[in-house]
Structures are given as structure tokens and as C-alpha cells.
Amino acid sequence: MGKEYPGGAKWFHDRLKLAFSKNKDVQDPAQIEQLIARGEFVVKEIEALYSLRKYRAMKQRYYEKDEEVSLATQKFEESVEKL
Amino acid sequence: MKILVGVKRVVDYAVKIRVKPDRSGVVTEGVQHSMNPFDEIALEEAVKLKEKKIATEVIAFSLGGPKSSEVLRTALAKGADKAIHVQVSDDEAAKLESFHVAKALQKIVEHEKFDAVFLGKQAIDDDSSQTAPMLAGLLDWPQALYASKVEDGGSGHMKVTREIDGGLDTIKVKVPFVLSADLRLNEPRYATLPNIMKAKKKPLKAIPIKDLGIDITPQTETIEVTEPPVRQAGGFVEDVSALVAKLKEKGFVKA
Numbered sequence: 001m002g003k004e005y006p007g008g009a010k011w012f013h014d015r016l017k018l019a020f021s022k023n024k025d026v027q028d029p030a031q032i033e034q035l036i037a038r039g040e041f042v043v044k045e046i047e048a049l050y051s052l053r054k055y056r057a058m059k060q061r062y063y064e065k066d067e068e069v070s071l072a073t074q075k076f077e078e079s080v081e082k083l
Numbered sequence: 084m085k086i087l088v089g090v091k092r093v094v095d096y097a098v099k100i101r102v103k104p105d106r107s108g109v110v111t112e113g114v115q116h117s118m119n120p121f122d123e124i125a126l127e128e129a130v131k132l133k134e135k136k137i138a139t140e141v142i143a144f145s146l147g148g149p150k151s152s153e154v155l156r157t158a159l160a161k162g163a164d165k166a167i168h169v170q171v172s173d174d175e176a177a178k179l180e181s182f183h184v185a186k187a188l189q190k191i192v193e194h195e196k197f198d199a200v201f202l203g204k205q206a207i208d209d210d211s212s213q214t215a216p217m218l219a220g221l222l223d224w225p226q227a228l229y230a231s232k233v234e235d236g237g238s239g240h241m242k243v244t245r246e247i248d249g250g251l252d253t254i255k256v257k258v259p260f261v262l263s264a265d266l267r268l269n270e271p272r273y274a275t276l277p278n279i280m281k282a283k284k285k286p287l288k289a290i291p292i293k294d295l296g297i298d299i300t301p302q303t304e305t306i307e308v309t310e311p312p313v314r315q316a317g318g319f320v321e322d323v324s325a326l327v328a329k330l331k332e333k334g335f336v337k338a
Contacts, residue, residue: 051273054096055266058120073249
């Protein structure tokens with residue numbers, strides 16, 4: 001999971017270990033369930049972060065100019081229509 | 084519907100590309116590689132169609148050096164059923180062209196019966212976006228390029244929405260067809276650990292390029308690869324009159 005993390009796999013792994021060891025004394029089953037649910041939520045968030053990061057990189061590399069151009073032509077066409 | 088998905092192993096999108104000192108290409112040794120992001124989107128669409136029961140089987144294909152099997156494993160982890168690796172050496176892989184990939188795909192499609200070939204609209208390394216149209220031409224199949232939406236069109240057709248300049252184009256293509264995926268088609272999933280483990284047991288067939296009888300002699304020659312020019316740093320001016328004076332000096336404003 002941490003392989004792609006912006007700070008590097010090691011950075012990610014250290015934090016992950018810290019997060020686990022912080023809760024190592026938790027005994028209450030209900031609270032453990034809660035923490036697991038939180039962990040699963042974080043996993044989902046990281047997945048979303050990765051896919052968004054990739055999407056943005058692709059969009060920036062291949063699309064931005066196109067959109068600027070088409071937006072400009074659209075504006076131009078609109079102004080022509082007004083005349 | 085049986086779908087063949089082409090995936091390419093490319094330098095990871097997050098890696099800063101460096102040009103080799105002799106200007107013959109980019110540095111690929113010791114650099115992280117991954118699946119081409121647009122191929123990921125194509126694969127995701129094929130897997131989604133399978134989940135919707137429109138497709139029956141998804142088979143991943145890659146033409147490349149020995150390490151291409153890694154991206155095929157990723158493809159299997161993301162939901163492909165089988166994988167085909169057409170093998171070349173690393174040196175040959177560096178000189179491969181879209182035409183060779185299209186030829187290899189054509190042979191595979193002619194050998195096993197497929198109803199559709201899904202490809203990324205372009206690879207992020209050579210950016211040629213030629214493989215899909217070339218393959219459609221070689222097979223004499225209809226093509227749906229730059230797809231942003233794929234639906235069942237009924238009676239052996241598929242309805243595909245394409246991204247074109249200044250709008251969207253909706254077409255109906257007859258199955259079998261070739262599709263190339265655009266960025267907005269879907270959001271590729273992340274391969275989970277259990278699926279990565281399961282993918283190790285899925286079949287991956289390796290075929291040496293010789294067995295397909297394809298000539299992969301390069302038809303183009305790379306003369307030089309250079310880095311883009313570095314943007315010059317701008318300067319600051321103290322006030323408006325200084326700015327106007329500078330603009331006049333450079334001839335951007337009439338004196």
C-alpha cells in the first residue's frame with residue numbers, strides 16, 4: 001500500500017507501525033472493531049489519493065492546453081454570436 | 084463477449100524522466116516502471132463489462148521484454164482472467180513500434196477468437212496513439228477511439244461515446260471492434276493484496292515473438308532525444324512606469 005506514497009515506502013511504513021503501536025494496549029473488543037473500521041477507512045482514502053494523483057498528472061500532461069483552447073474558442077464564438 | 088486488453092510496461096508516471104547523456108533515449112535502468120495509465124483505464128472498462136455480464140472473459144496482452152510479465156500480473160490482480168506475454172529481448176523492446184504491436188495483436192486475435200480489443204488511447208512513454216487505429220485497419224474491424232463511455236447498443240452493437248475537439252461524439256459500432264480508452268472513461272481500481280496473491284495462480288502464457296512470425300525490424304530511427312528547454316527565470320520590476328519602460332525597450336508596446 002505504501003509503495004506509491006509520496007514520502008516513500010519507508011516513511012509510510014514507519015508511520016504505519018507507529019499507528020499500530022499507539023493502540024497496542026487496547027483490550028476492549030468494541031474499541032478494536034472501531035479501530036479496524038478506521039484502518040479500513042484510511043486504506044480507502046489512500047487509494048482515492050493515489051487514483052486522484054494519477055488522474056491529475058494525466059490531465060495536466062495531456063488535457064489542460066486543449067481545454068484552455070476550447071474554452072477560448074467557445075468564448076470567441078459566443079462573442080461573435082453577440083455581434 | 085471475449086475481450087483482449089493490451090497493456091504496456093512504461094516508466095512510472097511519477098518518475099522524473101532523464102535523458103541519456105548520449106541522447107539516444109531516456110534512462111530506463113533502475114527506474115520504477117508500471118502499467119501505462121491509459122491501459123489501466125482500458126482494462127478497468129473490460130473488467131467492468133465482465134462484472135455487468137456483458138463480457139465473458141478478459142485477457143491481458145503485452146508485447147515487451149521479460150519484465151512485462153510484471154504488468155501482466157498486475158492486470159491479472161485487477162481482474163483479468165488470463166494473460167498473454169509476447170516476448171522480445173530488452174534491446175528489441177526499446178525499438179518496438181506501434182506497427183509491431185498492432186501486428187502481434189492481429190496474430191493473437193486471428194489465432195483465438197476475440198470480440199473486442201481494448202487499448203489505452205496512448206502510452207505515456209512514446210505518446211504515438213497509433214496502435215488502436217492500426218490494429219483496426221489490419222483486422223478490418225470498426226474502431227471506437229478516445230472512448231469516454233461504453234454501453235450495450237443492442238443487436239450485436241456497442242454504443243460508445245467519444246471525446247473529440249469541442250464536444251462528444253456518440254457512435255454505434257458493430258462487434259467485433261477495437262476500442263481505445265480516454266482518461267474520463269472510468270476510475271481504475273487499486274489491486275488488493277488478496278487479489279495480488281490470487282493473480283499468481285492465474286494462467287500467463289508466454290509466446291516468443293518468433294512463433295508469431297512477425298518481423299520487428301525498426302522502420303524508424305531515433306536521431307536524437309533531448310530535454311525540453313528550461314524556462315528562463317523572470318525578473319521583478321519596481322513599479323508600473325518601470326514595467327512600461329521595459330516593455331517599450333523590448334518593443335512590446337509602441338513608444
